[in-house]
Amino acid sequence: MSEQAAALSQADTQLTVRAEPFDEAQDRPVEAPSEGGAVPIDAAQLKKTLEAALLTAQEPLSLAELKKLGDAPLENRHIEELLEQLAKEYSGSGVELNRVANGWRFRARPEMQPYLDRLNPQKPPRYSRAVMETLAIIAYRQPVTRGDIEEIRGVAVSSQILKTLEVRGWIETIGTRDTPGKPELFATTKQLLDDLNLRSLQELPSLEEIGTLLEQGGQTAA
Amino acid sequence: MSEQAAALSQADTQLTVRAEPFDEAQDRPVEAPSEGGAVPIDAAQLKKTLEAALLTAQEPLSLAELKKLGDAPLENRHIEELLEQLAKEYSGSGVELNRVANGWRFRARPEMQPYLDRLNPQKPPRYSRAVMETLAIIAYRQPVTRGDIEEIRGVAVSSQILKTLEVRGWIETIGTRDTPGKPELFATTKQLLDDLNLRSLQELPSLEEIGTLLEQGGQTAA
Amino acid sequence: MTQTDLQITPLARIHGEPVLEMPHDLYIPPDALEVVLETFQGPLDLLLYLIRRHNLDVLDIPMAQLTQQYMDYIEIMQRNRLELAAEYLLMAAVLIEIKSRMLLPRPPKASEEGVEDPRAELMRRLLEYEQMKLAAQKLNELPQAGRDFELVQVLIEHTVEQRLPNVAVEDLRQAWLALLARAKQNAHHKVRREELSVREQMTRLLRQLRHGEFEVFENLFDVSGGIPQLVVTFIAILELAKETLVEISQSETLGNIYVRASRSLIAS
Numbered sequence: 001m002s003e004q005a006a007a008l009s010q011a012d013t014q015l016t017v018r019a020e021p022f023d024e025a026q027d028r029p030v031e032a033p034s035e036g037g038a039v040p041i042d043a044a045q046l047k048k049t050l051e052a053a054l055l056t057a058q059e060p061l062s063l064a065e066l067k068k069l070g071d072a073p074l075e076n077r078h079i080e081e082l083l084e085q086l087a088k089e090y091s092g093s094g095v096e097l098n099r100v101a102n103g104w105r106f107r108a109r110p111e112m113q114p115y116l117d118r119l120n121p122q123k124p125p126r127y128s129r130a131v132m133e134t135l136a137i138i139a140y141r142q143p144v145t146r147g148d149i150e151e152i153r154g155v156a157v158s159s160q161i162l163k164t165l166e167v168r169g170w171i172e173t174i175g176t177r178d179t180p181g182k183p184e185l186f187a188t189t190k191q192l193l194d195d196l197n198l199r200s201l202q203e204l205p206s207l208e209e210i211g212t213l214l215e216q217g218g219q220t221a222a
Numbered sequence: 223m224s225e226q227a228a229a230l231s232q233a234d235t236q237l238t239v240r241a242e243p244f245d246e247a248q249d250r251p252v253e254a255p256s257e258g259g260a261v262p263i264d265a266a267q268l269k270k271t272l273e274a275a276l277l278t279a280q281e282p283l284s285l286a287e288l289k290k291l292g293d294a295p296l297e298n299r300h301i302e303e304l305l306e307q308l309a310k311e312y313s314g315s316g317v318e319l320n321r322v323a324n325g326w327r328f329r330a331r332p333e334m335q336p337y338l339d340r341l342n343p344q345k346p347p348r349y350s351r352a353v354m355e356t357l358a359i360i361a362y363r364q365p366v367t368r369g370d371i372e373e374i375r376g377v378a379v380s381s382q383i384l385k386t387l388e389v390r391g392w393i394e395t396i397g398t399r400d401t402p403g404k405p406e407l408f409a410t411t412k413q414l415l416d417d418l419n420l421r422s423l424q425e426l427p428s429l430e431e432i433g434t435l436l437e438q439g440g441q442t443a444a
Numbered sequence: 445m446t447q448t449d450l451q452i453t454p455l456a457r458i459h460g461e462p463v464l465e466m467p468h469d470l471y472i473p474p475d476a477l478e479v480v481l482e483t484f485q486g487p488l489d490l491l492l493y494l495i496r497r498h499n500l501d502v503l504d505i506p507m508a509q510l511t512q513q514y515m516d517y518i519e520i521m522q523r524n525r526l527e528l529a530a531e532y533l534l535m536a537a538v539l540i541e542i543k544s545r546m547l548l549p550r551p552p553k554a555s556e557e558g559v560e561d562p563r564a565e566l567m568r569r570l571l572e573y574e575q576m577k578l579a580a581q582k583l584n585e586l587p588q589a590g591r592d593f594e595l596v597q598v599l600i601e602h603t604v605e606q607r608l609p610n611v612a613v614e615d616l617r618q619a620w621l622a623l624l625a626r627a628k629q630n631a632h633h634k635v636r637r638e639e640l641s642v643r644e645q646m647t648r649l650l651r652q653l654r655h656g657e658f659e660v661f662e663n664l665f666d667v668s669g670g671i672p673q674l675v676v677t678f679i680a681i682l683e684l685a686k687e688t689l690v691e692i693s694q695s696e697t698l699g700n701i702y703v704r705a706s707r708s709l710i711a712s
Contacts, residue, residue, distance in 0.1 A: 049337045052316030052330040055277065056338060056594035068340045094274025095598050107599040112274040116600055118290045119275055119283070125609045132611070132619035139616060142647045143689070152623060168608060174650045178688050178706045185689070187647040196613050201644040205617040277598040317596050328596035332587050338594050346590045351485055351580065358580035374576055376569065377486030377531050417589040427582040429575060 046070055047082045054086075060103035127164070134161050138171050138186050139204060145183035162186070170195070268292055269304045276308075282325035282416055323415035323422060349386070356383050360393050361414070361426060365407035367399055384408070392417070487535030488573040490517065495570070502570060505563055507546055511539040542566060645680035650689065653705040658693070661701035 049069045054061060066083075067074050083104055087097040095106050108116060127135075134157055137149045149157045165171040170192040176182040193200065271291045276283060288305075289296050305326055309319040317328050330338060339345065349357075356379055359371050371379045387393040392414040398404040415422065484490045494513045495502055518536055521528050545562040561567075587593055653659055665677050681703065684690040694701045 048314075048316035049334060050316070052334040052594070053338055053341055055317050055328070055596045055598060056330050057341070058597065061341070065341055069337050092270075094270040094272075095277050105599060106277070107601055108274045108278045110601065112271060113600065115271045115291050116275055116278060119279070119287055127609045127611065127615075129619070129622065132615055133623055135611070136616045136619035136623065140620060140643065142643050143650055154626060174647065174654065175689070175705060185650070187650070196611065196616075198613065202641050204613060205620075274598075277596055278600045280597060329589070330594040330596060332593040335593055346588075348591070349584070351577075354580040354584045355485060355576055358576050358583050361583065362576065362579055374569075374572055375486055376488035376535070376573060377529060418583075418586045419589070419593070420586075427579070427586075429579065432575060432578045432582055 054106050060100050060105035062103035131161050139188050142187040143185035145177055276328055282322050282327035284325035323412040353383050360408050361410045364409040367405035487532050507543040511543050641676045642680050645677050646684055658702035658704045661703055
């Protein structure tokens, strides 16, 4: 680390253009001199800075931004060369350096994702009680209108709830009831049966059975 | 990349213990077999996974969490060995792998900061003396009540100060003192240590080291 | 009153210029004083400043001198009508009290037992505060995440689409159970138990009739389903008729019976 620091402070003071460009990887003069552009002296140092910047950035960094990291004006191709070297250095690692639309950025290799998911096991999301009850009502009492659902639940049913179930492909409107306001009639879809792994609605627990369950709780059935 | 994927899926299926441990770096049998412990076969693969996890994590990762990345049960020392190897591999780079209070995490080397600041000129505000003094008192005298802090500082401590530190995640209430009014007891968090790149409170500058006016003035201590 | 202490931190900066000591001239711009006042963290901080600035011995504070200086300071503040925190006035009282106690002759008996120096408590507090003040400086010098170094955070691209909740049959059962339980509490919300198969057939029939055209009655039945199925379908049709969801018509006696969805049912 102190070595690092030393290298850095050296870089701070030495950033002038060296006449003979060095191949940093091999640390000897490059055979073919580059096309006369100014070569940043401490390419290794600059590469390290690019690396730190890219690893800490939350967004892709454009070449224009990356250029700010040099102490002297830099040409795009110099930066790009270094970025390609970096990308190569990371080729055996768990992350990769990619060029994307708005610049360059690191990302975890997609193959790593199953492992990384173990660290953030997203708890499977759950539907609210309101959603589940609405679904149950539609499943058991279809076709029903929103009014029917509200009557059974005893509370208003938000459009959001129905929307959630519709977007999921579990309910659909199959018409309207011929009463004032022409309320829409909701029914469950085949998709729901598929997702519940049922062949038909009759495979849902029968209401009789449910009633029994409830009575075990010491209450009288309605 | 597809090579990567192949390697990974191979690792998935191959995770049994190999009789003859391989030196991954050289890919040939190791001379001295390890002390009879189960050696995770694809150490290189695991290291890559650790690397990806640590580079992508938002928080330091504990050994317990890192263990989840292995396909087979792992011993702490195996993980630690790999982490140390990783840290060494990054020693020449712009970032470093540190162990802090909550586990292991990568950070950009502090020497990089002047460069990184060019990309992100807005710095977090420096805290006022009042905030820092309050933090120091909580850090060195914890657990303390607001009254204790006021006693030491000789002035009222505004709720705003405590709020600032709480919101930053640096202090928390860990209970109440059993005196009239049941004042809350404040202590510092692991987050504070993480943010200061420390493993434990003992790594804070010691009070002896800090000294006082007394010694600075060259006067004799009582 | 030596003024050689070079290590004093500036009292304040006014227009970028460090103010190292209280101005001696008669006129002190009030805003300057306000800045000065703000630089002190309280009476202990001010006392420490005075002690250091005048090279006083913390362990043997000349109370008369310190008190005088402190009072001068307070007076300037008050003369300029700056609002002084109560703590500053309280400290003034403490200092005067200590000073007066030190003027009192010590009771001979008590001196043998080593009566506590009236300044002891003040000294203890000054030392403790100073230690924390220095500790705060040290803490502030430690590299801080975000301020002095950046944390690495590489993107994980979550290619998986948004996860949807899983629902099991059991969840539906539980939901219905909850409804039933509630319905029982409110007796007027009667939940009838009904053959599910009828409702299922009702939905199936409505779907079949969606096109809005008349359908021959017989075509609504799936003969392969067996007799129970036929019965259930029949009941479903009656139920639909009852709920005015379908119209049933027969143009002549013994002629074909046609069924179609109510006009309103036909989704646009």
